[in-house]
Amino acid sequence: MIETLMALAAENGFSHWAAADMSALTPRQDVRDMCCADRCGRWNASWSCPPACGTLEQTAADIRRFDAGLVVQTTGALADEFDYAAMEDIQRRHKRSFESFARQVRLLTGECLPLSAGSCTLCRRCTYPDRPCRFPQRRMASMEAYGLLVSDVCQRSGLGYYYGTGTMTYTSCVLYKTKNEVT
Numbered sequence: 208m209i210e211t212l213m214a215l216a217a218e219n220g221f222s223h224w225a226a227a228d229m230s231a232l233t234p235r236q237d238v239r240d241m242c243c244a245d246r247c248g249r250w251n252a253s254w255s256c257p258p259a260c261g262t263l264e265q266t267a268a269d270i271r272r273f274d275a276g277l278v279v280q281t282t283g284a285l286a287d288e289f290d291y292a293a294m295e296d297i298q299r300r301h302k303r304s305f306e307s308f309a310r311q312v313r314l315l316t317g318e319c320l321p322l323s324a325g326s327c328t329l330c331r332r333c334t335y336p337d338r339p340c341r342f343p344q345r346r347m348a349s350m351e352a353y354g355l356l357v358s359d360v361c362q363r364s365g366l367g368y369y370y371g372t373g374t375m376t377y378t379s380c381v382l383y384k385t386k387n388e389v390t
C-alpha cells in the first residue's frame with residue numbers, strides 16, 4: 208500500500224513524502240496551548256479547529272484507529288521573507304493537492320484520516336458555531352489542531368521541515384489501516 212500511496216503523492220505534485228513514524232503522532236498539550244493562544248485567529252472559530260475538533264484525548268483516540276501513514280509536503284520559492292503572496296499561493300496549491308490526494312486514498316483504503324495544513328477554508332465563512340458544518344465529509348482538521356508537533360513528525364519520519372532560505376513548506380499527512388484488526 209505504501210508504494211501505491213507514494214506514487215499517488217508524486218502524481219498529485221507533492222515535493223517530498225515519507226512513511227510516517229507513527230510513534231511521533233502523539234497529541235501534545237503544548238501544541239494545543241499554541242492553538243489556544245490564537246495567533247492564527249481560528250481558535251473557537253471553525254468546526255475543523257479546537258475546541259470543536261475534539262479534546263486531545265479524542266484526537267489521540269482518532270489517531271490510534273490507524274497504524275500507518277504518509278506525510279506529504281509542498282515546497283515553493285519565495286522572493287523574500289515578506290513574500291506573502293507566494294506563501295498563500297504555495298498553501299493554496301498544497302491544500303488543492305491534498306484534498307485530491309485524500310479523496311484518492313479514501314477510495315483506495317476505504318477509511319483514512321487526512322490531517323491537513325491550516326484551518327479548513329472550504330467555505331468563505333465557517334458556519335461555526337451557529338449552524339452545522341456544510342461539508343462534514345470534506346472538512347479536514349490540521350495536524351496542529353490534532354495536537355501534533357509538525358516539525359517533530361517530519362524529523363522522525365525522515366523529512367525536512369524547512370528547506371532553506373527563500374523557501375516555504377506546507378506539510379500534511381494521511382493515516383490509514385494496514386490491518387483490519389486496528390480499531
Ligand code: SF4
Binds near residue numbers: 339341
Ligand atoms: S466545511 Fe465550511 S462549515 Fe465546515 S469546517 Fe470547513 S469552513 Fe467550516
